[in-house]
Amino acid sequence: MAFFKKFKTTDPKNPISNAYNKLPTGEVVRRHYHFTGIVQGVGFRVEMWRRAMNMHLSGWVRNNFDGSVDAELEGALPRIEMLIQQMKEIPRIRIETMDVSEMKAEGTQEFEMLNY
Numbered sequence: 001m002a003f004f005k006k007f008k009t010t011d012p013k014n015p016i017s018n019a020y021n022k023l024p025t026g027e028v029v030r031r032h033y034h035f036t037g038i039v040q041g042v043g044f045r046v047e048m049w050r051r052a053m054n055m056h057l058s059g060w061v062r063n064n065f066d067g068s069v070d071a072e073l074e075g076a077l078p079r080i081e082m083l084i085q086q087m088k089e090i091p092r093i094r095i096e097t098m099d100v101s102e103m104k105a106e107g108t109q110e111f112e113m114l115n116y
Helices: 015-020 044-054 077-088
Strands: 006-008 028-038 058-063 069-076 094-103 110-114
Touching (some): 044 058, 044 077, 044 110, 069 077, 077 094
Antiparallel strands (some): 006 110, 028 094, 058 069
16 A cells, blocks of 8 residues: 555656646645545545546545545646546545635645545
8 A cells, every 4th residue: 555655746657647737737726625425435545646646736635533534735726626526526425525725835746645
């Protein structure tokens, strides 16, 4: 599982990642998300990790003991919004509530899948 924990957000050999290079860019922002619903045991963290990597976003995603999931995403706002929309459209995931707060961008280049 260590492979999934930390990975650079740029991989020139990844064709999917390269396709996302055509997505709109813009001001770099960082947002904290708190998700509740059916978000654990359904591959939420792996899906977010994979998609964030492909979209060249940085940050982290973590399960919480109460069954919720927290994530911090940093990158171009249109890409973050696209990632969140894609997560909402995955049939096995049911996001019931999503709290969002703005944070100061840290300039990180990695995306991590954290444990509790």
